[in-house]
Amino acid sequence: MTERLEQFRNVVGGKRVESAGGQWIDSHDPYAGSAWAQVPRCTPDDVEAAVTAARNAFESPEWRDITPSARGKLLWKVADLIERDAERLARLEVRDNGKLFAEMHGQLRYIPEWYRYFGGLADKIEGSVIPTDKAQIFNYTLREPLGVVAAITPWNSPLLLLTWKLAAALAAGNTVVIKPSEHASVSTLAFAELFEEAGFPPGVVNTVTGFGAEIGDALVTHPKVAKVAFTGGDATGASVAAKAGEHIKHVSLELGGKSANIVFDDAPIDDAVRGAIAGIFAASGQTCIAGSRLLVQRSIQDEFVEKLVAFARSAKLGNPMDEDTNVGPVTTRQQLDTVLKYIDIGRSEGATCALGGGRPEGTELGDGWFVEPTIFTGVDNDMRIAQEEIFGPVLSVIPFDDEADALKKANQIAYGLAAGVWTQSMPRAIRMAARLEAGTVWVNTYRAVSYTSPFGGYKRSGLGRESGQKAIEEYLQTKSVWISCADGFSNPFVLR
Known part of the structure; x- marks a missing residue:
């Protein structure tokens, strides 16, 4: 019955x-x-x-x-x-x-x-x-x-x-x-x-x-x-x-959003890695403020990606009710299919899947709608995975050369909900905050909200x-x- x-x-x-x-x-x-x-x-x-x-x-x-x-x-x-x-x-x-x-x-x-x-x-x-x-x-x-x-x-x-x-x-x-x-x-x-x-x-x-x-x-x-x-x-x-x-x-x-999380070469790398993880894999990437475009200064890209992949690989998928679970399922079967479709698009566009890229296996996950935390490198800012909101645990790593290049790539997007900046330079932080086309800019943090502070977007x-x-x-x-x-x-x- x-x-x-x-x-x-x-x-x-x-x-x-x-x-x-x-x-x-x-x-x-x-x-x-x-x-x-x-x-x-x-x-x-x-x-x-x-x-x-x-x-x-x-x-x-x-x-x-x-x-x-x-x-x-x-x-x-x-x-x-x-x-x-x-x-x-x-x-x-x-x-x-x-x-x-x-x-x-x-x-x-x-x-x-x-x-x-x-x-x-x-x-x-x-x-x-x-x-x-x-x-x-x-x-x-x-x-x-x-x-x-x-x-x-x-x-x-x-x-x-x-x-x-x-x-x-x-x-x-x-x-x-x-x-x-x-x-x-x-x-x-x-x-x-x-x-x-x-x-x-x-x-x-x-x-x-x-x-x-x-x-x-x-x-x-x-x-x-x-x-x-x-x-x-x-x-x-x-x-x-x-x-x-x-x-x-x-x-x-x-x-929606397709937020840029920007890491400069003077940033505390370990903190920035955690900030990048928080920006995309928290809530299984299902947040409008997800930092799904990770812009990393070219001079530190290899070191940063290595630490990022190692950290993300340690994330535990499982029952969202368990205290030690880090990443839960996506919310709907339709969204599961959408996320997996975008992962296929990323591969077809020529990006390199450095981590994840599919549905995880494990008896503890049962029939849940899980997607592996996925990191793409070699992403061009014009690729669909860099321009379209995926709303899942999929991160695009995009290199940049200098501050002007970072601003250009961050703002070349239809969305403008949020952005993150990781740097120890206060003048740079102030300049970036002024020039980023986003309703919220976080500096050396990510996903902070308060009842006291206005929240909303630019552009679409x-x-x-x-x-x-x-x-x-x-x-x-x-x-x-x-x-x-x-x-x-x-x-x-x-x-x-």
């Missing part, structure tokens, strides 16, 4: 609901290679119900008239609940996307800080009094929420990347409909239940699960959705922006910023109010 899969339900208007069509989607455990849970397969009717619930909540006195300070305190309560449930939520994410428990648990313990930070900003949203050139006119501005926000999130770090949207949106006074990836929805559904427990009015936070092709358009184009906040691939992001643009909606996009890596004080601006609109202090009203046929 087939074991019945655990079923998780959406939250809409404060109620746990299945889909209108009664259908379900299997959620797969990437380590086991088999289904372990089910989430509702929603339809446009479910989108309609969720958006309507969010709009009703936005207009309700329970949310509309709450003071900003009280709104902030609700976010603080959510932070406490996330902290309480961090281990449970992390375990759900590992079952859903195969990333290491050590990383997911670390993220869940850190996520509460976003809600505390933006809870603290909730009552610091201020307008201003404008000293206009008009006599006897009092002019001031109000900063107001947009309305219903559609938050569309990916499968690689569902709750962290949701939080980057949700904390700021709620602090600003919006209501939200969350559409998680169909490949990793479970943790989001469990997470959404915490908002009711924290005391948020019904309908402020809602979820719809399902395939983008079936419900994505309905959500993005819904007339009651004021803003779409999307994280995912650049092709889908372009489609989202186009459809939202047809309806004159606010849009923020956090898209996106629009808008998440985290930091800049983020809350993405969820506000400005109203200008004019009040006459004059005794009468003069000629009505002229501009005042």
Whole structure:
């Protein structure tokens, strides 16, 4: 007898609901290679119900008239609940996307800080009094929420990347409909239940699960959705922006990357090797900020690659729940096939596979969707493996001659999400940071993020910023109010 899969339900208007069509989607455990849970397969009717619930909540006195300070305190309560449930939520994410428990648990313990930070900003949203050139006119501005926000999130770090949207949106006074990836929805559904427990009015936070092709358009184009906040691939992001643009909606996009991690010959080599490993093999390369292009100064290339390959070879693949596992599986079977296809492309382009290059063998890996940590040398900057986002544990090593050559190669890419620089020269670090076309530049570190610092991309890596004080601006609109202090009203046929 087939074991019945655990079923998780959406939250809409404060109620746990299945889909209108009664259908379900299997959620797969990437380590086991088999289904372990089910989430509702929603339809446009479910989108309609969720958006309507969010709009009703936005207009309700329970949310509309709450003071900003009280709104902030609700976010603080959510932070406490996330902290309480961090281990449970992390375990759900590992079952859903195969990333290491050590990383997911670390993220869940850190996520509460976003809600505390933006809870603290909730009552610091201020307008201003404008000293206009008009006599006897009092002019001031109000900063107001947009309305219903559609938050569309990916499968690689569902709750962290949701939080980057949700904390700021709620602090600003919006209501939200969350559409998680169909490949990793479970943790989001469990997470959404915490908002009711924290005391948020019904309908402020809602979820719809399902395939983008079936419900994505309905959500993005819904007339009651004021803003779409999307994280995912650049092709889908372009489609989202186009459809939202047809309806004159606010849009923020956090898209893909093909980040350059640049090592100069004066860098501490052992630290830079660890930084290169962190940039690409952490999270099995499934991060938008992955340092998948390793630019190494030609004078140290041989020594650096030798140490890099030795270090990467020692990485242990295995059960993502085990503390000593370094590299887990990729999240989906489709992504496994995509990564392996790019490895074949790298070979066909003439690059040398210095490490890995296929699926690993070992009984402890079972039927999991694993790819060996793979390093290509002899990579030209024009090769597809150097220009296209692979989203897996595949690293391209590209030599450069000097600072100018490094900048040229780093910036010759359609993306601009992040970059790393390894050098002991402070003047060089400052010059590189100024000239790299990327939204984030790390110097002598990699993959550092904070709730206090803005994050976002240049070029095809996106629009808008998440985290930091800049983020809350993405969820506000400005109203200008004019009040006459004059005794009468003069000629009505002229501009005042």
